[in-house]
Amino acid sequence: MIESMRERFTRVAGDLLAEDNRTVIVLAVIGHAAFSQQGLVGRYPKRIVDVGIREQAQIGVAGGLALEGFKPIVSGYAPFLVERPYEQIKLDLTHQGADAILVSVGASWDSSGSGRTHLAPEDVTLMATLPGWSIHVPGHPDELEMLLRHEHSLGASAYIRTSVDLNSRPYSTAPGMISTLKRGSHGSPTVLVVGPLADATLDAVDDLDVSVLYSSTPAPLDGDALRALVSGTDVILIEPYLAGTSAARVMEALAGRPIRLHSHGVTEPDLRHYGTPGDHRTAHGLDAPGIRDFVLRSTATPAWHAH
Amino acid sequence: MLHTQPSQDIESRVEFGYEELGGFMSAMMGDEKHSLAATSTLDVIWTLYDRVMNVDRDNPRNPDRDRLYLSKGHGPMAYYAVLTAKGFLEPTDLAGFGSYNSILGHHPDRLLVPGVEISSGSLGHGLPLAVGAAIGIGIAERMGRVFCLLGDGELDEGSNHEAIAVAGRLGLSRLTVVVIDNNSSILGWPGGIARRFEVEGWTATTVDGRNHDDIERELTGHRSGSPHVVVADVGAHRD
Numbered sequence: 001m002i003e004s005m006r007e008r009f010t011r012v013a014g015d016l017l018a019e020d021n022r023t024v025i026v027l028a029v030i031g032h033a034a035f036s037q038q039g040l041v042g043r044y045p046k047r048i049v050d051v052g053i054r055e056q057a058q059i060g061v062a063g064g065l066a067l068e069g070f071k072p073i074v075s076g077y078a079p080f081l082v083e084r085p086y087e088q089i090k091l092d093l094t095h096q097g098a099d100a101i102l103v104s105v106g107a108s109w110d111s112s113g114s115g116r117t118h119l120a121p122e123d124v125t126l127m128a129t130l131p132g133w134s135i136h137v138p139g140h141p142d143e144l145e146m147l148l149r150h151e152h153s154l155g156a157s158a159y160i161r162t163s164v165d166l167n168s169r170p171y172s173t174a175p176g177m178i179s180t181l182k183r184g185s186h187g188s189p190t191v192l193v194v195g196p197l198a199d200a201t202l203d204a205v206d207d208l209d210v211s212v213l214y215s216s217t218p219a220p221l222d223g224d225a226l227r228a229l230v231s232g233t234d235v236i237l238i239e240p241y242l243a244g245t246s247a248a249r250v251m252e253a254l255a256g257r258p259i260r261l262h263s264h265g266v267t268e269p270d271l272r273h274y275g276t277p278g279d280h281r282t283a284h285g286l287d288a289p290g291i292r293d294f295v296l297r298s299t300a301t302p303a304w305h306a307h
Numbered sequence: 308m309l310h311t312q313p314s315q316d317i318e319s320r321v322e323f324g325y326e327e328l329g330g331f332m333s334a335m336m337g338d339e340k341h342s343l344a345a346t347s348t349l350d351v352i353w354t355l356y357d358r359v360m361n362v363d364r365d366n367p368r369n370p371d372r373d374r375l376y377l378s379k380g381h382g383p384m385a386y387y388a389v390l391t392a393k394g395f396l397e398p399t400d401l402a403g404f405g406s407y408n409s410i411l412g413h414h415p416d417r418l419l420v421p422g423v424e425i426s427s428g429s430l431g432h433g434l435p436l437a438v439g440a441a442i443g444i445g446i447a448e449r450m451g452r453v454f455c456l457l458g459d460g461e462l463d464e465g466s467n468h469e470a471i472a473v474a475g476r477l478g479l480s481r482l483t484v485v486v487i488d489n490n491s492s493i494l495g496w497p498g499g500i501a502r503r504f505e506v507e508g509w510t511a512t513t514v515d516g517r518n519h520d521d522i523e524r525e526l527t528g529h530r531s532g533s534p535h536v537v538v539a540d541v542g543a544h545r546d
Binding site: 091092 | 370417418424425426429431432434435436437438439440441442443444445446447465466469470472473476
């Protein structure tokens with residue numbers, strides 16, 4: 001059985017508690033059971049702080065700990081970690097000059113059966129409004145571990161978004177890198193896919209003349225790498241959250257070039273349907289057939305014929 | 308009290324008394340003579356810096372210092388006046404209050420003002436931060452206490468009630484809250500403000516918010532094992 005990102009997170013957080021006595025885990029119930037089962041709550045009773053179901057206090061407490069020189073790692077469900085206490089993230093961390101790592105579970109459609117209250121495909125867009133935050137969307141537990149250890153060693157502010165969806169293998173071997181998964185001919189369209197949709201995207205475009213680039217770090221986006229790797233006019237951005245979230249950063253990286261950007265992602269955050277994560281991927285057009293359809297539609301009119 | 312190494316320029320350090328505070332506030336506000344009675348937080352902040360807190364302008368980041376988290380960041384002139392009297396600010400800093408290049412705004416910024424522990428202004432943020440700081444000081448096994456100053460109107464914000472519960476359950480005895488009560492909560496607090504804290508396991512007391520001896524006694528009178536709140540009654544007025 002493959003280890004989930006959530007399991008890997010708990011294990012690596014335990015390592016960071018052992019390796020650095022400035023590490024403090026701040027929870028609002030979610031995740032407590034996993035830390036307890038690993039024996040970590042018993043081993044670090046002071047440095048695993050659970051404030052109960054109080055997400056405003058969760059971020060405020062993390063801010064106070066950061067002001068005292070600690071390195072808080074704050075974890076919870078994306079809508080309750082990022083959306084409910086957004087002002088606390090803005091003021092209790094960023095405005096204070098205090099840093100923390102936020103690690104969310106429950107990405108986009110992970111909690112499909114729970115409906116809208118537990119779905120937050122807006123999280124990356126929202127976090128990207130705050131200055132100074134790195135945003136990571138790993139596609140594999142190995143990437144999650146690399147990114148979490150990297151950000152902890154930096155002591156900067158980072159949002160790391162774990163998901164139930166995984167790629168079959170890690171595609172990123174250094175924090176923030178953009179890697180090439182498939183090389184098309186010179187001038188062919190470039191597909192930039194973020195995080196756990198890489199495998200579905202590779203399936204979708206297997207027989208098409210396109211390049212596929214991969215990133216697990218939408219912010220800051222590696223603009224130098226993107227400029228070096230994009231050779232054509234059509235750029236297709238595929239993100240497992242709100243469509244167009246990284247569009248401005250992609251266009252900024254490619255400024256001065258004649259680029260047609262096609263952004264694919266979640267366009268209807270409230271489907272008013274339950275079911276499985278697979279049902280939701282299909283509904284959003286983010287399974288392999290949906291991604292293939294989007295790529296074909298985006299490239300149906302050659303750029304030089306576009307008006 | 309922990310004493311730190313005196314700095315070289317201790318001779319040149321100028322401190323001012325309570326009677327100078329009105330002049331400092333006038334320098335900020337441009338009025339001729341500022342009435343100290345019109346400022347609800349002044350006596351508590353003065354007493355904290357003059358008699359209660361262990362702070363040293365020459366070693367402002369001493370990990371064993373006491374911290375004041377001014378959650379009620381609105382109307383910070385009294386705070387700036389006391390920081391000036393205690394040597395964290397120069398009297399010449401006050402004149403440009405609120406102007407573009409001034410370090411002193413209508414809400415304080417910890418990255419701009421020496422001695423300011425938190426940036427505040429939006430209500431309901433200081434106490435959760437203070438709870439985190441008190442937890443941190445406990446983990447680090449340091450000496451410092453965290454004082455957090457709120458307004459009774461600010462207490463309406465639900466984030467405070469999350470923090471009151473957390474501090475009570477965790478028994479954060481390093482934490483002391485002062486609620487400046489000037490009857491500005493629109494819907495009021497039936498049964499009294501202190502009760503809100505007591506049911507969560509805090510010790511609580513209510514004092515005359517203008518009487519320096521009473522304020523000093525209650526701010527140093529906390530018992531071990533639980534956080535402490537002092538409700539400072541300053542009468543009904545706005546500032």
